[in-house]
Structure formats: C-alpha cells, structure tokens
Amino acid sequence: xxxxxxxxxxxxxxxxxxxxxEAGLSKEGVQASIEYFILMESHLGDIKATLGIEPLGKxxxxxxxxxxxxxxxxxxxxxxxxxxxxxxDRQLNTLYLASNxxxxxxxxxxxxxxxxxxxNLPVELFQSEHVKHILTVDNSFFLKLSI
Numbered sequence: 324x325x326x327x328x329x330x331x332x333x334x335x336x337x338x339x340x341x342x343x344x345e346a347g348l349s350k351e352g353v354q355a356s357i358e359y360f361i362l363m364e365s366h367l368g369d370i371k372a373t374l375g376i377e378p379l380g381k382x383x384x385x386x387x388x389x390x391x392x393x394x395x396x397x398x399x400x401x402x403x404x405x406x407x408x409x410x411x412d413r414q415l416n417t418l419y420l421a422s423n424x425x426x427x428x429x430x431x432x433x434x435x436x437x438x439x440x441x442x443n444l445p446v447e448l449f450q451s452e453h454v455k456h457i458l459t460v461d462n463s464f465f466l467k468l469s470i
C-alpha cells in the first residue's frame with residue numbers, strides 16, 4: 324500500500340491531535356508549530372506516522388514521534404530524512420531530541436545523533452515546556468544532531 328509523506332497544514336491539526344492522543348502523546352503545542360510537522364499517510368489520507376519539531380530560535384526539539392504498528396524501520400528513516408529537509412528549509416542548524424528510553428539510543432545513533440549533556444544544551448531549549456517536563460523524568464537524556 325502506497326504512503327505519502329508531506330508537511331502538515333493548518334487543516335490537519337484536529338486529525339494530528341487525535342492521532343497523538345491515540346498514541347498517548349501530548350498534543351500541546353501542535354497548533355503553534357503545525358508547519359513543523361511531517362505526516363506519513365495512506366493513500367486514503369489516514370495518518371500512519373508523524374514527527375514534529377518545536378522550533379526554538381535556530382534550534383529545534385524533535386517531538387511527537389508516533390507510528391502505527393504496521394510501519395517499518397524504513398518508514399522511520401524516511402520520516403527522519405524528511406524532517407531534516409524541513410529543518411534545513413526553515414534555517415534550523417541543530418536538532419535535539421529527548422527520551423528516557425535507553426533502548427532507542429542505538430537507532431538514533433545510526434541516524435546520526437550524539438548524546439549531549441544537559442549542561443551543554445542551548446538556553447533556547449529551556450524555554451520549552453516539553454524540555455522542562457523532560458528534566459523531571461528519571462533517566463531522561465538528550466541527543467543532538469547538527470544539520
């Protein structure tokens with residue numbers, strides 16, 4: 324079955340928020356940064372996966388990575404490839420991601436991310452409510468990728 328990867332638009336907000344809620348992820352901030360989201364859809368328009376960026380100056384925080392169970396590792400790499408293109412188009416120079424799942428570390432290293440200690444994070448990131456929350460979660464870590 325053919326999939327389409329595209330940038331989200333204003334009319335996608337409600338569907339995207341529902342998709343994130345189903346995945347157990349926060350929809351906070353989606354409306355403010357909808358033009359920084361990538362959607363993977365079926366040919367019928369059903370959202371199969373998404374990845375977004377919370378822009379903070381010249382850096383961005385990757386967030387809201389959600390994929391249906393039928394998606395593959397190849398789909399994950401396609402999403403990241405498209406989000407990197409989007410970040411460059413929007414003149415972001417560095418992307419960060421945060422997680423507390425050490426099991427995900429290897430896949431992000433393969434994509435090109437490196438671990439970043441909290442003390443070295445740019446001040447812009449601390450403006451994010453998402454980052455403030457992550458800092459309260461046990462075992463959380465940050466990864467960085469220059470684009």
